[in-house]
Amino acid sequence: MFLNMLAIRAKRVLLCIKRSLVKAAAFAFLCVAVQMLYYFITSGNKDGMDWFMIFNIIITSFIGSLVGATLLSLRDYKGNLYHRADEEIIGKAFTGLGKKSLMFEKGLELFEKSDFRMALEVFTDLGNSDFKFTQHETAVNEFYRGRCYHILGAYPNALMCYDNAREKGFYIPELPIFIGRCMAANGSTERAAEYFQELLREDYLFHGRIRFEIGSIYLKAEQGENALKWFTESIAHNEKTADSLGGAALAHVMLGNCEEGERCFRQALVNHISDPVEFTAFFKEMLSSAKRSADKEQ
Numbered sequence: 001m002f003l004n005m006l007a008i009r010a011k012r013v014l015l016c017i018k019r020s021l022v023k024a025a026a027f028a029f030l031c032v033a034v035q036m037l038y039y040f041i042t043s044g045n046k047d048g049m050d051w052f053m054i055f056n057i058i059i060t061s062f063i064g065s066l067v068g069a070t071l072l073s074l075r076d077y078k079g080n081l082y083h084r085a086d087e088e089i090i091g092k093a094f095t096g097l098g099k100k101s102l103m104f105e106k107g108l109e110l111f112e113k114s115d116f117r118m119a120l121e122v123f124t125d126l127g128n129s130d131f132k133f134t135q136h137e138t139a140v141n142e143f144y145r146g147r148c149y150h151i152l153g154a155y156p157n158a159l160m161c162y163d164n165a166r167e168k169g170f171y172i173p174e175l176p177i178f179i180g181r182c183m184a185a186n187g188s189t190e191r192a193a194e195y196f197q198e199l200l201r202e203d204y205l206f207h208g209r210i211r212f213e214i215g216s217i218y219l220k221a222e223q224g225e226n227a228l229k230w231f232t233e234s235i236a237h238n239e240k241t242a243d244s245l246g247g248a249a250l251a252h253v254m255l256g257n258c259e260e261g262e263r264c265f266r267q268a269l270v271n272h273i274s275d276p277v278e279f280t281a282f283f284k285e286m287l288s289s290a291k292r293s294a295d296k297e298q
Contacts, residue, residue, distance in 0.1 A: 089172055093137040100131040104141065111144060120148035139168030143175075150178060155185040173205040177213060184217035192217050193226075212240040215247050224254035242271035246279055253283070253290050261287065 094104040107122035123145045133141070146161030159182045162175065176199055183192035196214045200207060215230035228251035234244035245268035252261035265283050273279055 093140045139165045139170035155182045189221040208239045227251040242273040
């Protein structure tokens with residue numbers, strides 16, 4: 001066990017060194033360029049170039065920057081053995097020292113920095129490459145492609161990638177929720193609702209948020225009655241109470257029940273709804289619109 005752990009950590013150090021080579025070389029070149037410029041300005045090239053000094057500068061700056069860049073790269077891993085993030089999701093996929101693993105880590109780094117378009121390009125290029133993948137590596141790469149598509153709003157593509165990952169045996173508890181949300185975003189509201197209802201079982205880790213998810217997709221589809229039904233059930237089961245109260249507030253206003261909507265709105269704030277500032281602005285805008293519509297009808 002100890003030797004295996006030691007081998008894993010040694011592999012990680014080598015991987016970080018390999019990633020740092022380009023940065024170290026660039027820094028060494030910069031140091032030499034600055035030194036040479038300084039030399040020409042101060043000496044006027046009278047005594048000739050001191051090549052031994054230049055060589056020492058190259059070696060010293062290269063080794064120093066390589067050590068520094070490697071330590072910074074290792075810091076990103078924190079307590080993880082293989083990957084800088086999502087260790088529990090990725091597992092032992094892409095743990096080698098070759099270009100395949102380097103490409104994946106580059107995509108993962110871009111993903112963690114929220115540069116989803118560039119991350120998608122990297123993951124897609126990786127998937128289309130001639131590298132040999134394990135089934136788990138293919139599944140992991142498809143999952144991250146799906147996440148990029150999902151976040152960027154390309155829901156049909158996201159669903160396709162999520163399905164590919166699932167067919168390859170990939171699973172995390174969040175995956176069914178991602179799939180259901182994409183179904184709803186594609187306009188398949190009833191299909192998504194039925195899919196979520198199948199997750200209303202005690203053995204599913206996130207079963208306590210499913211009623212809220214169903215209410216949310218009906219709310220986005222502007223089906224106020226159905227949304228209110230599921231938000232009310234969520235509140236009754238003490239599931240995501242604050243957010244469900246917020247959803248109920250919006251559903252009531254959508255149905256023209258402004259007073260009840262305002263009551264739920266206040267309760268949602270008291271119960272610390274997530275992102276209260278954005279929720280308040282959205283609710284007040286929706287409430288004002290509903291009241292203007294009511295005044296016109298009168």
